[in-house]
Amino acid sequence: MTEATDLAERAGDRDPRVGLRAVAALRRLLEQLEAVQVRSARHQGWSWQEIAAELGVSRQAVHKKYGRQ
Amino acid sequence: MFERFTKDARSVVEGALEHAREGGARTVGAEHLLLALLDREGGRASFALSALGLAERREPVRRDLAEARRRAGLTRADTDALADLGIDVTEIVSRVEEAHGVGALAGRHEGGGRRPRFDRGAKAVLERSLRIALAHRDRHIGDEHLLLALTALPGTPADVLADHGVTYATAAGVLYGPEHEGGMAQAG
Numbered sequence: 116m117t118e119a120t121d122l123a124e125r126a127g128d129r130d131p132r133v134g135l136r137a138v139a140a141l142r143r144l145l146e147q148l149e150a151v152q153v154r155s156a157r158h159q160g161w162s163w164q165e166i167a168a169e170l171g172v173s174r175q176a177v178h179k180k181y182g183r184q
Numbered sequence: 185m186f187e188r189f190t191k192d193a194r195s196v197v198e199g200a201l202e203h204a205r206e207g208g209a210r211t212v213g214a215e216h217l218l219l220a221l222l223d224r225e226g227g228r229a230s231f232a233l234s235a236l237g238l239a240e241r242r243e244p245v246r247r248d249l250a251e252a253r254r255r256a257g258l259t260r261a262d263t264d265a266l267a268d269l270g271i272d273v274t275e276i277v278s279r280v281e282e283a284h285g286v287g288a289l290a291g292r293h294e295g296g297g298r299r300p301r302f303d304r305g306a307k308a309v310l311e312r313s314l315r316i317a318l319a320h321r322d323r324h325i326g327d328e329h330l331l332l333a334l335t336a337l338p339g340t341p342a343d344v345l346a347d348h349g350v351t352y353a354t355a356a357g358v359l360y361g362p363e364h365e366g367g368m369a370q371a372g
Contacts, residue, residue, distance in 0.1 A: 133265045140262035144273065147256035147289045148280070155284060 153181045188314070192227040192327040196220045197310075204300040209291065211303035215249055215257075218334050218341040221327060222246060228328035228359065235358040236350050248344045256289040259343035309333045320360060328359050 149170070156166050163182070167174040189197070199220030204212040222242045224230045238245065252259050255277050258266070263273040280288050302310070312333035317325045334341045335352040345351070356364040 133268055136262060137265035137269050137271075140258050140266050140273075141269075141271070143258060143262075144256045144266075144276070144289075147291055148276075150291065151280060151284050151288050 150181070153177065157181075188317075188323075188325050190324045190326045192224065192229070193313075193325050193330055196224060196229075196327050196330055199223055200306065201300065210298075210300055212300050212306050213303050214305040214309050214334060214337065214339055214341050215253065217306055217309055217330060218345070219246065219249065221331055221334070224327060228326050229331040230327075232328055232331060232355050232358050233350065236354055238348060238350060241348055245344060245348055248347065249340065252340050252344060253290045254287055256291070257340050259340050260347060261343050305337070305339055308337055312337055328355075331355055332359070 153166055153170075156169075163178045164174045167177045170177060186194070186197075196217060197220070200212050200216040203216040203219045207216075209216070221229050222233075222245060233239070233242070248259075255263065255273055258273055266273055277289055309330065310333075313325050313329035316332045316336070317323075317329045322329070331350075332352060332355055335345055335350060335355055336342070342351075
Protein backbone atom coordinates (compact mmCIF):
# COMPACT_ATOMS: atom_id res chain seq x y z
CA MET A 116 0.00 0.00 0.00
CA THR A 117 1.36 3.41 -0.86
CA GLU A 118 1.73 6.07 1.75
CA ALA A 119 -0.79 8.16 -0.17
CA THR A 120 -3.63 5.63 -0.01
CA ASP A 121 -2.65 4.88 3.56
CA LEU A 122 -3.07 8.55 4.45
CA ALA A 123 -6.31 8.77 2.53
CA GLU A 124 -7.72 5.93 4.59
CA ARG A 125 -6.63 7.44 7.84
CA ALA A 126 -8.28 10.72 6.89
CA GLY A 127 -11.59 9.11 7.77
CA ASP A 128 -10.38 8.66 11.34
CA ARG A 129 -9.45 12.35 11.62
CA ASP A 130 -5.83 11.45 12.10
CA PRO A 131 -4.03 14.65 13.14
CA ARG A 132 -1.22 13.69 10.80
CA VAL A 133 -3.44 14.31 7.78
CA GLY A 134 -4.49 17.71 9.05
CA LEU A 135 -0.94 18.70 9.94
CA ARG A 136 0.35 17.50 6.59
CA ALA A 137 -2.32 19.59 4.88
CA VAL A 138 -1.15 22.67 6.77
CA ALA A 139 2.51 22.07 5.86
CA ALA A 140 1.56 21.43 2.23
CA LEU A 141 -0.56 24.55 2.10
CA ARG A 142 2.36 26.56 3.42
CA ARG A 143 4.59 25.28 0.61
CA LEU A 144 1.92 25.98 -1.97
CA LEU A 145 1.46 29.47 -0.55
CA GLU A 146 5.20 30.20 -0.78
CA GLN A 147 5.28 29.26 -4.47
CA LEU A 148 2.06 31.14 -5.20
CA GLU A 149 3.48 34.25 -3.58
CA ALA A 150 6.68 33.96 -5.62
CA VAL A 151 4.68 33.58 -8.85
CA GLN A 152 2.50 36.60 -8.10
CA VAL A 153 5.38 38.81 -6.96
CA ARG A 154 7.41 37.96 -10.10
CA SER A 155 4.41 38.64 -12.27
CA ALA A 156 3.75 42.00 -10.61
CA ARG A 157 7.41 42.99 -11.03
CA HIS A 158 7.30 42.06 -14.71
CA GLN A 159 4.29 44.33 -15.05
CA GLY A 160 6.24 47.17 -13.53
CA TRP A 161 4.85 47.22 -10.02
CA SER A 162 7.02 48.80 -7.33
CA TRP A 163 8.07 46.89 -4.22
CA GLN A 164 5.95 49.33 -2.23
CA GLU A 165 2.81 48.49 -4.23
CA ILE A 166 3.42 44.74 -3.97
CA ALA A 167 4.06 45.00 -0.23
CA ALA A 168 0.85 46.95 0.28
CA GLU A 169 -1.24 44.29 -1.46
CA LEU A 170 0.44 41.50 0.51
CA GLY A 171 0.01 43.40 3.76
CA VAL A 172 3.71 43.28 4.65
CA SER A 173 6.52 45.84 4.76
CA ARG A 174 8.33 46.92 1.61
CA GLN A 175 11.61 45.77 3.19
CA ALA A 176 10.20 42.28 3.81
CA VAL A 177 9.20 41.78 0.16
CA HIS A 178 12.40 43.26 -1.17
CA LYS A 179 14.57 41.17 1.10
CA LYS A 180 12.76 38.00 0.02
CA TYR A 181 12.51 38.60 -3.72
CA GLY A 182 14.73 41.59 -4.44
CA ARG A 183 17.73 39.74 -5.83
CA GLN A 184 15.92 37.54 -8.31
CA MET B 185 32.43 16.98 7.30
CA PHE B 186 33.09 16.45 3.57
CA GLU B 187 36.46 14.82 4.22
CA ARG B 188 34.56 11.81 5.55
CA PHE B 189 32.54 11.45 2.36
CA THR B 190 33.41 8.55 0.06
CA LYS B 191 34.03 9.16 -3.62
CA ASP B 192 30.51 7.89 -4.34
CA ALA B 193 28.95 10.29 -1.86
CA ARG B 194 30.95 13.20 -3.22
CA SER B 195 29.80 12.53 -6.74
CA VAL B 196 26.20 12.49 -5.54
CA VAL B 197 26.75 15.93 -4.00
CA GLU B 198 28.34 17.18 -7.23
CA GLY B 199 25.59 15.56 -9.28
CA ALA B 200 22.97 17.33 -7.16
CA LEU B 201 24.62 20.66 -7.92
CA GLU B 202 24.52 19.80 -11.60
CA HIS B 203 20.82 18.84 -11.46
CA ALA B 204 20.01 22.11 -9.70
CA ARG B 205 21.91 24.09 -12.31
CA GLU B 206 20.26 22.26 -15.22
CA GLY B 207 16.85 22.81 -13.67
CA GLY B 208 17.48 26.51 -13.32
CA ALA B 209 17.13 26.30 -9.52
CA ARG B 210 18.77 28.90 -7.33
CA THR B 211 19.32 26.38 -4.58
CA VAL B 212 20.23 22.72 -4.36
CA GLY B 213 17.41 20.89 -2.61
CA ALA B 214 17.02 17.40 -1.18
CA GLU B 215 15.26 16.36 -4.40
CA HIS B 216 18.40 17.19 -6.37
CA LEU B 217 20.35 14.86 -4.10
CA LEU B 218 17.84 12.12 -4.86
CA LEU B 219 18.03 12.78 -8.61
CA ALA B 220 21.81 12.49 -8.40
CA LEU B 221 21.50 9.26 -6.40
CA LEU B 222 19.24 7.79 -9.09
CA ASP B 223 21.96 8.44 -11.69
CA ARG B 224 24.50 6.35 -9.79
CA GLU B 225 25.42 2.83 -10.77
CA GLY B 226 27.52 0.41 -8.81
CA GLY B 227 27.48 2.13 -5.41
CA ARG B 228 25.92 0.95 -2.17
CA ALA B 229 22.85 3.13 -2.64
CA SER B 230 22.40 1.76 -6.14
CA PHE B 231 22.64 -1.75 -4.70
CA ALA B 232 19.95 -0.94 -2.12
CA LEU B 233 17.63 0.61 -4.69
CA SER B 234 18.00 -2.39 -7.00
CA ALA B 235 17.49 -4.82 -4.11
CA LEU B 236 14.21 -3.04 -3.38
CA GLY B 237 13.08 -3.54 -6.96
CA LEU B 238 13.89 -0.05 -8.16
CA ALA B 239 16.37 -1.12 -10.82
CA GLU B 240 13.85 -0.68 -13.60
CA ARG B 241 11.65 1.81 -11.81
CA ARG B 242 14.04 4.71 -11.52
CA GLU B 243 12.32 6.52 -14.37
CA PRO B 244 8.93 6.53 -12.56
CA VAL B 245 10.69 7.97 -9.49
CA ARG B 246 12.16 10.75 -11.63
CA ARG B 247 8.74 11.35 -13.15
CA ASP B 248 7.06 11.53 -9.73
CA LEU B 249 9.70 14.00 -8.55
CA ALA B 250 9.11 16.16 -11.62
CA GLU B 251 5.35 15.99 -11.08
CA ALA B 252 5.76 17.03 -7.44
CA ARG B 253 8.01 19.91 -8.46
CA ARG B 254 5.35 21.17 -10.83
CA ARG B 255 2.88 21.11 -7.92
CA ALA B 256 5.04 23.37 -5.73
CA GLY B 257 6.85 20.31 -4.35
CA LEU B 258 3.67 18.66 -3.11
CA THR B 259 3.55 14.87 -3.21
CA ARG B 260 0.56 12.60 -3.61
CA ALA B 261 0.20 12.34 0.16
CA ASP B 262 0.23 16.16 0.40
CA THR B 263 -2.41 16.63 -2.29
CA ASP B 264 -4.57 13.92 -0.69
CA ALA B 265 -4.34 15.70 2.66
CA LEU B 266 -5.34 18.99 1.00
CA ALA B 267 -8.18 17.29 -0.90
CA ASP B 268 -9.47 16.32 2.53
CA LEU B 269 -9.85 20.06 3.21
CA GLY B 270 -11.59 20.57 -0.12
CA ILE B 271 -8.50 22.03 -1.80
CA ASP B 272 -7.95 20.74 -5.31
CA VAL B 273 -4.21 21.17 -5.94
CA THR B 274 -4.48 19.99 -9.55
CA GLU B 275 -7.03 22.70 -10.24
CA ILE B 276 -4.87 25.37 -8.61
CA VAL B 277 -1.79 24.28 -10.57
CA SER B 278 -3.68 24.25 -13.84
CA ARG B 279 -5.13 27.73 -13.29
CA VAL B 280 -1.78 29.19 -12.27
CA GLU B 281 -0.11 27.56 -15.27
CA GLU B 282 -2.82 28.94 -17.55
CA ALA B 283 -2.00 32.44 -16.39
CA HIS B 284 1.75 32.17 -15.82
CA GLY B 285 2.97 29.29 -17.98
CA VAL B 286 3.73 25.61 -17.45
CA GLY B 287 5.96 25.01 -14.46
CA ALA B 288 5.11 28.37 -12.87
CA LEU B 289 4.88 26.76 -9.43
CA ALA B 290 8.04 24.70 -9.88
CA GLY B 291 10.20 27.43 -8.39
CA ARG B 292 12.47 27.84 -11.42
CA HIS B 293 14.50 30.98 -11.58
CA GLU B 294 16.29 31.77 -14.78
CA GLY B 295 19.49 33.68 -15.09
CA GLY B 296 22.05 34.44 -12.48
CA GLY B 297 24.46 31.70 -13.43
CA ARG B 298 25.72 31.72 -9.89
CA ARG B 299 26.63 28.46 -8.22
CA PRO B 300 23.44 27.32 -6.47
CA ARG B 301 23.85 26.96 -2.73
CA PHE B 302 22.53 24.06 -0.67
CA ASP B 303 19.19 24.88 0.90
CA ARG B 304 18.14 23.94 4.42
CA GLY B 305 16.58 20.65 3.29
CA ALA B 306 19.70 19.53 1.45
CA LYS B 307 21.92 20.49 4.39
CA ALA B 308 19.65 18.51 6.69
CA VAL B 309 20.15 15.45 4.47
CA LEU B 310 23.96 15.82 4.61
CA GLU B 311 23.90 16.24 8.38
CA ARG B 312 21.54 13.32 8.86
CA SER B 313 23.72 11.10 6.67
CA LEU B 314 26.64 11.80 9.01
CA ARG B 315 24.55 10.87 12.06
CA ILE B 316 23.29 7.71 10.40
CA ALA B 317 26.85 6.68 9.53
CA LEU B 318 27.90 7.32 13.15
CA ALA B 319 24.93 5.35 14.47
CA HIS B 320 26.01 2.38 12.37
CA ARG B 321 29.66 2.87 13.39
CA ASP B 322 30.57 3.35 9.72
CA ARG B 323 33.76 5.34 9.43
CA HIS B 324 32.88 6.99 6.15
CA ILE B 325 29.78 8.61 4.76
CA GLY B 326 28.76 6.80 1.61
CA ASP B 327 25.95 7.28 -0.88
CA GLU B 328 23.93 4.69 1.06
CA HIS B 329 23.91 7.02 4.06
CA LEU B 330 22.60 9.79 1.80
CA LEU B 331 19.84 7.46 0.64
CA LEU B 332 18.95 6.56 4.24
CA ALA B 333 18.92 10.23 5.20
CA LEU B 334 16.60 11.03 2.29
CA THR B 335 14.15 8.37 3.50
CA ALA B 336 14.43 9.47 7.14
CA LEU B 337 13.67 13.17 6.66
CA PRO B 338 10.09 14.23 5.93
CA GLY B 339 9.72 15.79 2.51
CA THR B 340 9.16 15.20 -1.16
CA PRO B 341 12.04 12.70 -1.67
CA ALA B 342 10.93 10.52 1.27
CA ASP B 343 7.30 10.58 0.09
CA VAL B 344 8.17 9.68 -3.50
CA LEU B 345 10.58 6.94 -2.40
CA ALA B 346 7.95 5.52 -0.02
CA ASP B 347 5.45 5.40 -2.88
CA HIS B 348 7.97 3.12 -4.62
CA GLY B 349 8.57 0.90 -1.62
CA VAL B 350 11.76 2.54 -0.38
CA THR B 351 11.51 3.63 3.25
CA TYR B 352 14.14 3.95 5.96
CA ALA B 353 13.16 0.51 7.24
CA THR B 354 13.32 -1.28 3.90
CA ALA B 355 16.56 0.44 2.84
CA ALA B 356 18.26 -0.21 6.19
CA GLY B 357 17.02 -3.79 5.95
CA VAL B 358 18.82 -4.49 2.67
CA LEU B 359 21.93 -2.52 3.65
CA TYR B 360 22.45 -3.72 7.21
CA GLY B 361 20.30 -6.83 7.51
CA PRO B 362 16.72 -7.43 8.62
CA GLU B 363 17.48 -6.67 12.27
CA HIS B 364 17.94 -3.02 11.27
CA GLU B 365 14.48 -2.69 9.86
CA GLY B 366 13.33 -1.35 13.21
CA GLY B 367 12.76 2.24 14.17
CA MET B 368 16.21 3.53 13.31
CA ALA B 369 14.63 6.34 11.32
CA GLN B 370 14.83 8.38 14.49
CA ALA B 371 18.61 7.91 14.67
CA GLY B 372 20.18 11.24 15.42
